[in-house]
Amino acid sequence: MTTSEPASVQVRDLQKQYAVHEKEPGLLGSVKAFVSRKTRYVDAVKGVTFDLAPGEVVGFLGPNGAGKTTTLKMLSGLLHPSGGQASVAGFEPRRRETAFLKQITLVMGQKQQLIWDLPALDSFLVNQAIYEIPDGQYHATMREFTEVLSLDGILKKQVRKLSLGERMKCELAAALLHRPKILFLDEPTIGLDVNMQEAVREFVREYNRRYNATVILTSHYMADVTALARRILVIDKGELVFDGDLARLAEQGSGGKTVKLQLRQPAESLRLGRYGQVISNDGLSVELNIPRADVSARAARLLADFDVADLTVEDPPIETVMAELFGKRREVVSG
Numbered sequence: 001m002t003t004s005e006p007a008s009v010q011v012r013d014l015q016k017q018y019a020v021h022e023k024e025p026g027l028l029g030s031v032k033a034f035v036s037r038k039t040r041y042v043d044a045v046k047g048v049t050f051d052l053a054p055g056e057v058v059g060f061l062g063p064n065g066a067g068k069t070t071t072l073k074m075l076s077g078l079l080h081p082s083g084g085q086a087s088v089a090g091f092e093p094r095r096r097e098t099a100f101l102k103q104i105t106l107v108m109g110q111k112q113q114l115i116w117d118l119p120a121l122d123s124f125l126v127n128q129a130i131y132e133i134p135d136g137q138y139h140a141t142m143r144e145f146t147e148v149l150s151l152d153g154i155l156k157k158q159v160r161k162l163s164l165g166e167r168m169k170c171e172l173a174a175a176l177l178h179r180p181k182i183l184f185l186d187e188p189t190i191g192l193d194v195n196m197q198e199a200v201r202e203f204v205r206e207y208n209r210r211y212n213a214t215v216i217l218t219s220h221y222m223a224d225v226t227a228l229a230r231r232i233l234v235i236d237k238g239e240l241v242f243d244g245d246l247a248r249l250a251e252q253g254s255g256g257k258t259v260k261l262q263l264r265q266p267a268e269s270l271r272l273g274r275y276g277q278v279i280s281n282d283g284l285s286v287e288l289n290i291p292r293a294d295v296s297a298r299a300a301r302l303l304a305d306f307d308v309a310d311l312t313v314e315d316p317p318i319e320t321v322m323a324e325l326f327g328k329r330r331e332v333v334s335g
């Protein structure tokens with residue numbers, strides 16, 4: 001982040017605790033709960049701190065129940081924090097001021113805002129009125145979105161008759177029609193096929209480029225995150241456990257690199273195992289995990305000892321790194 005620009009999102013020690021009222025099953029449970037209600041507290045977000053610069057795209061990752069959606073709902077003002085502060089585009093989200101709402105959008109892949117029985121175009125007109133978008137800007141944005149998202153032919157169809165992918169494209173267009181500067185995207189590609197995921201990614205990339213918008217993106221599809229974000233925030237059990245470069249996250253993994261070999265002669269896994277941990281060996285294509293510090297020496301030995309047609313060294317897939325990161329923390333917690 002450059003120091004000259006004020007952060008577009010500033011989060012300090014943000015916390016959210018949910019009160020959960022417990023009730024035993026059945027009628028008796030209802031009566032008991034009526035007489036004396038048991039309340040349990042869930043610490044969903046436990047003091048998260050970060051800044052986002054204008055135009056920054058950040059991947060917000062973590063396992064199920066880690067606190068991602070809760071954080072995004074606090075930043076968009078739908079939930080009031082139990083502690084800490086957030087400033088978004090200079091506003092305090094919980095106040096939900098009109099000027100604030102015009103600067104942000106929250107897209108939740110699991111929820112829809114379009115009116116089910118009407119064509120998407122009608123919902124767009126409702127949004128134009130709500131956000132007081134001047135006609136000229138509305139038509140310009142519609143032209144732009146129609147082109148980037150290939151919306152031709154689907155805008156006048158009843159929303160309930162659209163495919164999931166078509167609907168999601170319309171949802172995104174509706175959510176961004178007022179050209180917000182800060183985008184909270186919670187699983188925007190969930191359930192979409194690979195082509196549609198790519199279309200959504202391309203749209204977000206293009207929007208970020210054109211409007212220098214700040215984007216926080218959660219996704220279970222690593223491809224979304226690696227395609228769009230260089231910086232990653234990882235949250236686990238309500239705590240921020242990583243904030244940095246995608247590349248640095250990869251280094252946090254096993255400490256190993258993936259060495260891929262293309263052999264001219266098949267080699268036995270037992271023999272390859274002396275050079276590193278064999279991840280796969282289907283005869284001529286081999287993948288080994290080799291400790292980072294030993295990679296160059298062992299790669300040189302592999303080249304000398306085997307008939308190698310090709311050798312590449314890669315960071316392990318980000319999914320593996322995440323699994324390890326959470327696995328390790330779980331061990332620490334349970335151990």
Ligand SMILES: Nc1ncnc2c1ncn2[C@@H]1O[C@H](COP(=O)(O)OP(=O)(O)OP(=O)(O)O)[C@@H](O)[C@H]1O
Pocket residue numbers: 018019020042043044062063064065066067068069070071
């Ligand atoms: N309304 C609520 N009342 C009580 N507990 C809640 C409520 N909403 C979420 N939680 C709990 O808070 C924690 C964080 O949930 P949250 O939805 O923010 O996680 P998440 O990281 O978005 O998960 P996922 O990836 O599964 O969507 C979880 O333990 C969840 O069960």
